[in-house]
Amino acid sequence: MQNLKGKIAWVTGAGSGIGEGAAVALAEAGATVVLTGRRVPKLEAVAARIGQHAHVQPGDMTVVADVNRVAAWIREKFGRLDIFVANAGANIPKRSWADMEPSGADMVIAANLNSAFYGVLAVLPMMRAQKDGVIIVTASMAGRFIGGLSGAAYTASKHGAVAMSHSINMQECVNGIRCTALLPGEVATEILDKRPVPVSAEDRAKMVQSPEVGDLIRYIACLPPHVTINEVMITPTWNRGYVNALRAPKL
Numbered sequence: 613m614q615n616l617k618g619k620i621a622w623v624t625g626a627g628s629g630i631g632e633g634a635a636v637a638l639a640e641a642g643a644t645v646v647l648t649g650r651r652v653p654k655l656e657a658v659a660a661r662i663g664q665h666a667h668v669q670p671g672d673m674t675v676v677a678d679v680n681r682v683a684a685w686i687r688e689k690f691g692r693l694d695i696f697v698a699n700a701g702a703n704i705p706k707r708s709w710a711d712m713e714p715s716g717a718d719m720v721i722a723a724n725l726n727s728a729f730y731g732v733l734a735v736l737p738m739m740r741a742q743k744d745g746v747i748i749v750t751a752s753m754a755g756r757f758i759g760g761l762s763g764a765a766y767t768a769s770k771h772g773a774v775a776m777s778h779s780i781n782m783q784e785c786v787n788g789i790r791c792t793a794l795l796p797g798e799v800a801t802e803i804l805d806k807r808p809v810p811v812s813a814e815d816r817a818k819m820v821q822s823p824e825v826g827d828l829i830r831y832i833a834c835l836p837p838h839v840t841i842n843e844v845m846i847t848p849t850w851n852r853g854y855v856n857a858l859r860a861p862k863l
């Protein structure tokens with residue numbers, strides 16, 4: 613695997629969960645990491661774990677001006693960006709058609725889909741100029757399969773994120789830019805606290821853990837420039853969807 617020493621990475625949603633796992637793993641491989649999210653104390657705690665190669669740049673990824681400000685800061689400070697992890701995302705408790713509100717749908721679609729679009733639009737000029745760049749979009753299994761758990765706005769936005777990711781490869785491959793749609797199943801992170809049905813500690817312990825997804829992100833970022841992983845799933849072996857299907861009464 614290629615070492616990331618000298619590489620610049622930008623991770624959104626870096627203050628917790630998968631983003632934190634990614635930031636730490638990329639830094640361990642030698643990258644300088646820019647951390648973005650809205651809660652500054654969370655970002656600073658991750659930066660403290662990483663040390664001098666972490667830079668906190670807070671921002672709301674659903675606000676174009678924030679996204680462009682961080683991208684401009686990266687361009688001025690480093691003059692390049694090698695790795696962009698579009699990871700910020702969110703869900704809501706009121707997620708079924710029975711109880712969803714327009715404001716909830718707006719928030720979920722903006723956090724999962726608009727944020728990724730704004731981020732990619734902001735980083736592409738730097739990557740095109742370099743003729744090199746890795747983009748990793750944290751989508752979801754809910755971006756490939758429609759199930760009951762994630763809610764309509766989340767699954768719709770994550771399907772959009774997967775489609776967006778593939779379209780980047782279709783158009784930007786000639787510029788040395790490669791994009792991976794990363795599709796996690798259940799990962800034990802804060803986002804589970806938004807589930808309408810609380811998730812037990814026992815179930816969380818069986819799920820994929822954030823550092824394991826971080827390791828996968830580091831692996832993708834370390835691949836040689838001529839190799840693209842277009843799409844990858846990472847799920848718990850104890851996949852609750854499969855387990856429930858096995859336990860359901862046979863028709």
Ligand SMILES: NC(=O)c1ccc[n+]([C@@H]2O[C@H](COP(=O)([O-])OP(=O)(O)OC[C@H]3O[C@@H](n4cnc5c(N)ncnc54)[C@H](OP(=O)(O)O)[C@@H]3O)[C@@H](O)[C@H]2O)c1
Pocket residue numbers: 624625626627628629630631648649650651652654671672673674699700701702723724727750751752753795796797798799800801802803804
């Ligand atoms: N955990 C799972 O089971 C699972 C499965 C599939 C996909 N995913 C996806 O994985 C990604 C990371 O989620 P996670 O599981 O690690 O949960 P998490 O710990 O809740 O992380 C989500 C991160 O996104 C940030 N974020 C949310 N909205 C933002 C905004 N508008 N601007 C900037 N940052 C924002 C949050 O920070 P602030 O609140 O401080 O901004 C938070 O750090 C998400 O895209 C999620 O949809 C998770």
